[in-house]
Amino acid sequence: MRTILCNIVSIFTMMIIVRVVLSWFPSTSGGLIAQVSYYVGRATEPVLNAVRQRLPRVGSLDLSPLVVLLFLQIVVQGMILKC
DSSP states (O other): HHHHHHHHHHHHHHHHHHHHHTSOOOOOTHHHHHHHHHHHHHHHHHHHHHHHSSOBBBTTTHHHHHHHHHHHIIIIIISOOOO
């Protein structure tokens, strides 16, 4: 069971990283980048939005991916699951 949860957390972590990297590139409508960005955004937005609403504003920077990644790596994988 722990292995399955570790894999889910790893996949979600990769999806957040992909989302951050894809945000640096313009996406054309109907292109591969746009499709990947759409599905990754749909999967990660609920968690990132919940964190984003609780974080103070830091100019135009969105620190929610960093906070979620740190939480997943330190708390979930390090302390709870011990992956």
